[in-house]
Amino acid sequence: MKEAKRNALEKKGWRVGSAGDLLGLSDEEMTLIELKLVMARSVKVRRQGSRLSQEQLAKMIHSSQSRVAKMEAGDRSVSIELLLRALLRLGTTKRELARMIADAA
Amino acid sequence: MKEAKRNALEKKGWRVGSAGDLLGLSDEEMTLIELKLVMARSVKVRRQGSRLSQEQLAKMIHSSQSRVAKMEAGDRSVSIELLLRALLRLGTTKRELARMIADAA
DNA sequence: AGAGGATATGTCATTTTCGACATAAGTCAA
DNA sequence: TTGACTTATGTCGAAAATGACATATCCTCT
Numbered sequence: 001m002k003e004a005k006r007n008a009l010e011k012k013g014w015r016v017g018s019a020g021d022l023l024g025l026s027d028e029e030m031t032l033i034e035l036k037l038v039m040a041r042s043v044k045v046r047r048q049g050s051r052l053s054q055e056q057l058a059k060m061i062h063s064s065q066s067r068v069a070k071m072e073a074g075d076r077s078v079s080i081e082l083l084l085r086a087l088l089r090l091g092t093t094k095r096e097l098a099r100m101i102a103d104a105a
Numbered sequence: 106m107k108e109a110k111r112n113a114l115e116k117k118g119w120r121v122g123s124a125g126d127l128l129g130l131s132d133e134e135m136t137l138i139e140l141k142l143v144m145a146r147s148v149k150v151r152r153q154g155s156r157l158s159q160e161q162l163a164k165m166i167h168s169s170q171s172r173v174a175k176m177e178a179g180d181r182s183v184s185i186e187l188l189l190r191a192l193l194r195l196g197t198t199k200r201e202l203a204r205m206i207a208d209a210a
Numbered sequence: 211a212g213a214g215g216a217t218a219t220g221t222c223a224t225t226t227t228c229g230a231c232a233t234a235a236g237t238c239a240a
Numbered sequence: 241t242t243g244a245c246t247t248a249t250g251t252c253g254a255a256a257a258t259g260a261c262a263t264a265t266c267c268t269c270t
Contacts, residue, residue, distance in 0.1 A: 014160065028193040053216060064259050069218055079145040079227095079257060080185050081137065098203035158246060169229050174248055182227060184257095 013076030039083040118181030
């Protein structure tokens with residue numbers, strides 16, 4: 001993995017290949033991270049496309065502005081469940097979700 | 106929703122249409138639940154297809170037999186993340202995951 | 211410049227999910 | 241039947257994720 005990419009991930013709270021973990025993450029873990037990042041980007045694009053503020057989207061999914069911000073930033077503390085909840089609430093179809101996963105990683 | 110189906114969900118810990126929640130779950134919440142159940146079934150099928158015990162699969166994903174059992178039972182306490190982890194570890198391709206999501210709900 | 215709205219970042223108490231363990235309940239061959 | 245596996249279910253303290261809140265930063269206006 002490129003150093004710049006690793007640094008970007010670590011900024012978001014991901015621990016990618018720390019000192020004691022010479023080989024880094026497993027393929028499955030990397031796939032999950034990449035999937036989260038794809039979903040995060042999609043949330044942002046879709047929200048902006050719908051001309052909603054983070055605050056408005058937060059209300060729609062019974063969350064908070066700060067959590068939406070973290071979602072879109074790809075923060076490690078955000079679960080796939082919450083990302084899915086947001087995407088579905090933004091009208092993402094199952095077909096689109098499927099495409100998203102197929103494209104991830 | 107059919108009463109039998111609701112009862113089956115509640116057995117697994119899901120709260121579907123409790124007394125104070127006359128209208129039941131939102132479409133998005135139902136979709137998430139259905140997705141989890143589809144993934145749960147797939148984990149079981151794939152594990153059995155690979156002739157692995159729950160204990161063996163548990164080790165492969167650094168979890169425990171009881172959690173795998175709960176996964177396959179569609180228990181509410183199991184996250185989509187863990188289900189994804191198991192499916193990926195069982196060799197599920199992104200294409201197959203995509204198909205799974207498109208089929209859900 | 212300053213005001214107002216949006217977004218980013220950090221923290222915290224509560225809730226959810228976690229692995230682990232014990233144990234019950236199935237399955238099946240000897 | 242007995243015994244060895246396997247799976248189901250309940251519980252627990254630990255860890256992760258959550259909504260909420262405060263506050264900082266960033267943009268657009270005027």
